[in-house]
Amino acid sequence: MKLHCLGLEGTAHSFGAGVVSSDGIVLSNVWDMLSPKEGGIHPREASQHHSNLGPDIIKKALDESGIEAEQIGLIAFSQGPGLGPCLRTTATMARTLSLKLGVPLVGVNHCVAHIEIGILESKFNDPVTVYVSGGNTQVIAFAGGRYRTFGETLDIAIGNMLDSFGRHVGMRFPSGPIVEKEADKGGVYHQLPYSVKGMDLSYSGLLTAAKRLHSEGVQIKDICYSIQETAFGMLAEVAERAIAHTKKKELLLTGGVARNKRLSDILAGVAERHNAKFHRVSPPLAGDQGAMIAWTGIVQYNSGDTLDISNSQVRPKWRTDEQDISWR
């Protein structure tokens, strides 16, 4: 008997709902991202975005999946980590659906979901995962029953760095794709701080130096080119350290910034050097969306992991390595 899971994602600026079946087919995946005209993301505004649009997005996800609400056997939601107000709004919708439909509830770790959907798509067994987005920059691998963070940013996430630079020079949010287009036109390298510490890295110095280049009149396309080459080079190095350290033979790139072609090319080069397979998660499954939550919900449910409503409070600071990975 096939199980259908409705997954809700709402940890930050995106709200998404997706329906996935227990044989790993994504039947629908609908989301909307808060995109302010200027400035960044305010947690309260983001949570209002989720509560305003959530119900319609859920309805659309059900309609597109061709599955009746009564056929949904499981509700999964992003329990953390993320922005408190956003998590709470999403959790409320998930609890309501679970009670209304009389089906079990599963709380999913957002970072774990990014990895699991990537593993489903790539058919990898045991990859080193580079997870890059607006709020996260992590190199994660499975070891001793947990997904462990081998390296991460010590200050700002790579997506955040790209957005902050973009905002500084007048680009709209999210700036990552605009920076990529500009970088394609550039070609003059200006040195920027390259800061790798062990398997961790730091982007705040790079951001400050890039802003300085702008004030010195360097063309935006060349700054974007230099930012990408430096920031992605750092990421490649920590990924390579993780591969060398763990001796794993698969490299997975996921998260919103995985959409960047140059980053993908650089990491493919890392994998090649170590005779590892490489997969970049396809754009619809790379960013924050409900299908990854639904799929991970199924995986967790099958290993006996469900939540009582009374224990379903959100976990804004939920570390990736705090989740027991009982299914591996």
Place this chain on the structure above:
Amino acid sequence: MSDETILALGAESKIVRITRLDQPFVLKIRPKKSYLLPEIDNLLRSSRTVRECKTLTIARTLGIPTPTIHSVDLQSYTIMMDYIEGQTLKDVLKKAGKDEIRKLCFRFGQIIALLHKGDVVHGDPTSSNVIVGNDSKLWMIDFGLAEFNATVEMKGVDLHLIRRAFETTHWDNQEIMLSATIEGYRDVLGSKADLVLKRMEEIRERGRYH
């Protein structure tokens, strides 16, 4: 002539054991990375080779056992140094009993503190970068990411990286390893350790999602 054995293929270097005049030596070679922009690649290879040489020597003057350098080739980014007979701390810790773990980590903490006392940070202080000699003496290696004139922040990051390495590689015994390391660190620095230890905690809490 000489026999050559590849000891390790790391992320940024190849470690080769060679024999010259009946003595074993190590070549540390930093090969080209074709996926990096050549400007960045060349800069990293040369700056890290130079930095490694300098720090190996400075660390020794601070009282930390490090291999002696015999020659440097900045054309091929290669360092020739002593071969240290022994195993990595990583391998030793995996087999050691709790008392042995405490003793080794205490000494590891002392070594890191001696570096920090001289305002030097290692930059990649994992258990793979410490060699336990056959006489149980600890040797520190791999100084390519080291930095001088270190601030409290940089020292805090160094300690944070040690904790991270215990978490990812020695999860079963991470608590006793960390506490023994901190004990050793305090043993050398006394109350001066507090500021750095506090910073280590702050760094861990800093990331929004950890």
